[in-house]
Amino acid sequence: MSDRDDAKHEQLERFRSDHRDAVLTTQQGVRVGHTDDSLTAGTRGPTLLEDFHAREKITHFDHERIPERVVHARGAGAYGYFEAYDDTLSAHTTAEFLTSGEKIPVFVRFSTVAGSRGSADTVRDVRGFATKFYTRQGNYDLVGNNMPVFFIQDGIKFPDFVHAVKPEPPNEIPQAQSAHDTFWDFVSLQPESLHMVMWLMSDRALPRSYRMMQGFGVHTFRLVNAEGRGTFVKFHWKPVLGTHSLIWDECQKIAGKDPDFNRRDLWDAIESGQYPEWELGVQLVAEDAEHDFDFDLLDPTKIIPEEQVPVQPVGRMVLDRNPDNFFAETEQIAFHTANVVPGIDFTNDPLLQARNFSYLDTQLIRLGGPNFAQLPVNRPIADVATDQRDGYGQQTVHKGQTSYFRNSLGGGCPAIADRGVFRHYTEAVDGRKIRERSPSFKDFYSQATLFWNSMTDVERQHIVAAFRFELGKVTDRSIRARTVEHLGRIDNDLAARVAAGIGVEAPDGAGGNHGRRSPALSQLGQPNLSPSGRKVAVLAADGVDTIGIRSLVEQLGAAEVVAEVLAPSDGELAPGGAGDPLPADRQLSTMASVLYDAVVVACGPDSVERLRADGMAVHFVAEAYKHLKPVAAFGTGLDLLRQAGVPDELAESTEPFVAGGVVTTTAAADELPDAFAAHLLTQLAGHRVWHRDTEAIPA
Numbered sequence: 001m002s003d004r005d006d007a008k009h010e011q012l013e014r015f016r017s018d019h020r021d022a023v024l025t026t027q028q029g030v031r032v033g034h035t036d037d038s039l040t041a042g043t044r045g046p047t048l049l050e051d052f053h054a055r056e057k058i059t060h061f062d063h064e065r066i067p068e069r070v071v072h073a074r075g076a077g078a079y080g081y082f083e084a085y086d087d088t089l090s091a092h093t094t095a096e097f098l099t100s101g102e103k104i105p106v107f108v109r110f111s112t113v114a115g116s117r118g119s120a121d122t123v124r125d126v127r128g129f130a131t132k133f134y135t136r137q138g139n140y141d142l143v144g145n146n147m148p149v150f151f152i153q154d155g156i157k158f159p160d161f162v163h164a165v166k167p168e169p170p171n172e173i174p175q176a177q178s179a180h181d182t183f184w185d186f187v188s189l190q191p192e193s194l195h196m197v198m199w200l201m202s203d204r205a206l207p208r209s210y211r212m213m214q215g216f217g218v219h220t221f222r223l224v225n226a227e228g229r230g231t232f233v234k235f236h237w238k239p240v241l242g243t244h245s246l247i248w249d250e251c252q253k254i255a256g257k258d259p260d261f262n263r264r265d266l267w268d269a270i271e272s273g274q275y276p277e278w279e280l281g282v283q284l285v286a287e288d289a290e291h292d293f294d295f296d297l298l299d300p301t302k303i304i305p306e307e308q309v310p311v312q313p314v315g316r317m318v319l320d321r322n323p324d325n326f327f328a329e330t331e332q333i334a335f336h337t338a339n340v341v342p343g344i345d346f347t348n349d350p351l352l353q354a355r356n357f358s359y360l361d362t363q364l365i366r367l368g369g370p371n372f373a374q375l376p377v378n379r380p381i382a383d384v385a386t387d388q389r390d391g392y393g394q395q396t397v398h399k400g401q402t403s404y405f406r407n408s409l410g411g412g413c414p415a416i417a418d419r420g421v422f423r424h425y426t427e428a429v430d431g432r433k434i435r436e437r438s439p440s441f442k443d444f445y446s447q448a449t450l451f452w453n454s455m456t457d458v459e460r461q462h463i464v465a466a467f468r469f470e471l472g473k474v475t476d477r478s479i480r481a482r483t484v485e486h487l488g489r490i491d492n493d494l495a496a497r498v499a500a501g502i503g504v505e506a507p508d509g510a511g512g513n514h515g516r517r518s519p520a521l522s523q524l525g526q527p528n529l530s531p532s533g534r535k536v537a538v539l540a541a542d543g544v545d546t547i548g549i550r551s552l553v554e555q556l557g558a559a560e561v562v563a564e565v566l567a568p569s570d571g572e573l574a575p576g577g578a579g580d581p582l583p584a585d586r587q588l589s590t591m592a593s594v595l596y597d598a599v600v601v602a603c604g605p606d607s608v609e610r611l612r613a614d615g616m617a618v619h620f621v622a623e624a625y626k627h628l629k630p631v632a633a634f635g636t637g638l639d640l641l642r643q644a645g646v647p648d649e650l651a652e653s654t655e656p657f658v659a660g661g662v663v664t665t666t667a668a669a670d671e672l673p674d675a676f677a678a679h680l681l682t683q684l685a686g687h688r689v690w691h692r693d694t695e696a697i698p699a
């Protein structure tokens with residue numbers, strides 16, 4: 001059994017022991033002796049109305065669903081903590097959790113946006129990254145995404161945008177996909193969306209793992225210090241494991257093989273003690289520098305390039321505990337951009353202003369009334385005392401005669417504090433009531449161009465392929481043409497490459513490109529960090545070299561890489577020579593190469609013969625190669641690579657050899673050199689072999 005299976009087993013044991021002494025009762029606590037048969041008049045007669053147990057059981061079941069979130073319906077969450085590195089930010093904010101260094105409990109929910117609760121994880125979409133900080137000053141929610149900008153500038157367009165991206169009304173097709181007419185119709189008519197659309201067409205929309213994803217608060221917020229002075233701030237989460245993505249073809253296959261891929265990855269990592277970690281960073285802008293940029297800080301479709309205002313690390317967050325109950329915690333958690341604490345305030349970003357209305361409003365219906373802040377996952381650790389009373393789901397037994405302010409009777413009515421209170425930032429505002437966007441919001445193309453210019457060739461190729469895929473699904477040709485027109489204003493080459501794939505005319509080439517870059521925007525431009533958090537499949541069958549596998553699994557494990565032994569059938573694998581039998585972790589037919597980051601074929605003449613005769617094993621290697629993954633083999637394992645058509649040069653001696661991301665050695669069993677695992681780990685740290693010639697193996 002693998003470590004993860006052990007952990008799962010332990011958790012189930014824990015659940016079981018929690019309930020070991022429990023006996024079945026009704027909601028009223030009356031013990032129930034029989035729950036399989038209704039109370040009927042005779043064994044073949046009608047069910048009696050007086051069967052209170054059956055009625056209660058079925059009635060509760062009938063009401064167990066609540067509305068899913070109107071967006072971000074599908075998600076996964078976990079508990080953890082945040083700690084500030086030091087008190088650097090105390091000059092800018094009175095928010096204690098950002099300066100105290102104390103461990104603050106958090107709950108984070110990651111999500112996709114467009115799909116329903118039951119949709120697949122690996123769709124092309126933005127990912128939500130929402131954090132609730134349970135601080136001593138009250139709950140603070142940073143409700144962000146894994147992309148630093150948004151599709152629209154003003155929240156009044158949010159219903160239009162969401163209606164456009166969700167499945168189309170006549171037939172509720174397609175599920176969890178932006179590749180359809182209404183989304184691209186919206187985009188082509190609302191060019192403010194283009195910068196975000198560039199992110200959506202990039203690899204950022206296909207995260208390998210929630211653990212390998214950046215997070216952004218998106219809006220410019222405001223920190224406020226003890227003197228009431230404000231500083232503009234943008235929040236950034238940077239994953240310690242680096243930012244990595246899947247390949248689009250993998251995503252589509254994973255959606256069938258394991259629709260819970262990202263959820264499972266997060267859950268498994270935490271259960272096995274590989275706690276995901278992010279660094280919180282801030283970009284700070286002094287109030288008097290507000291107009292120093294060629295965009296408006298209040299415009300949520302713009303980033304502040306990191307080269308212009310560096311991201312300062314201020315703390316770290318670790319997720320170290322899975323929820324006990326998905327519904328109670330992950331489903332019922334309620335994030336709200338207006339949940340702020342003293343020292344953090346809003347700006348006049350019109351998208352943020354709308355969000356500050358929308359979240360509480362939607363939660364009133366989603367969570368069935370005004371008392372959802374009392375649900376365990378939403379409850380602050382700070383003391384709560386309000387004059388709010390009653391309502392559906394009230395859990396608190398309020399005492400005393402009064403529930404109003406001011407009163408002269410006392411008893412139950414909280415006093416007003418004079419310290420530690422939230423004071424709204426006192427900003428001077430002057431203007432006429434008007435429905436009109438500021439001219440400073442009107443540049444829709446420059447930052448989309450900046451993004452395109454900052455990508456590596458491989459990333460650009462992926463963006464072009466994504467546009468071709470998405471627009472290729474759009475049936476209305478005028479929408480395709482309109483969108484390509486806009487792309488021409490971002491970059492001529494981009495527009496021409498997309499146009500060539502979707503059967504529309506390329507624009508006339510008049511679009512400009514300012515030529516500026518922001519290297520921090522490229523994922524592949526960042527240094528490779530470590531192989532930690534990746535998953536490797538080791539293919540084996542009876543007759544395998546179990547000594548070699550054990551030593552490899554151990555070395556990979558030491559680098560926090562999970563290696564699983566996949567065999568044609570479950571159970572113990574008979575060793576090919578010396579060595580003990582080895583339990584298979586998974587049966588080959590239940591898994592697929594798309595669920596792993598690399599594949600290793602183990603040595604053992606009989607084992608490899610069996611695998612060569614197994615179409616799934618051969619396909620496994622060929623597909624992993626095709627998806628640009630490191631592929632490795634030792635000893636006779638090299639034969640399976642040859643059979644799968646791996647075209648790169650393979651080792652001819654025991655000296656480990658690397659060519660095109662393929663790591664091989666002829667060494668077997670007890671002579672497997674440590675350098676073999678070391679080379680594989682280096683390849684894994686590179687995540688994918690981007691420059692591999694994938695034409696070599698037929699699709």
Ligand code: HEM
Nearest residue numbers: 069072109128129130144145150155158218354355358362
């Ligand atoms: C910067 C732009 C935005 C970001 C980063 C963002 C982020 C998120 C995230 C992460 C969630 C999921 C929260 C969870 O896990 O429970 C969410 C849900 C939601 N968002 Fe947004 N959102 C944005 C814009 C908007 C706008 C403009 C509106 C409305 C005007 C809106 C309305 C909602 C609603 C209604 C939900 C469902 C909340 C619930 O049922 O609890 N969002 N958003």
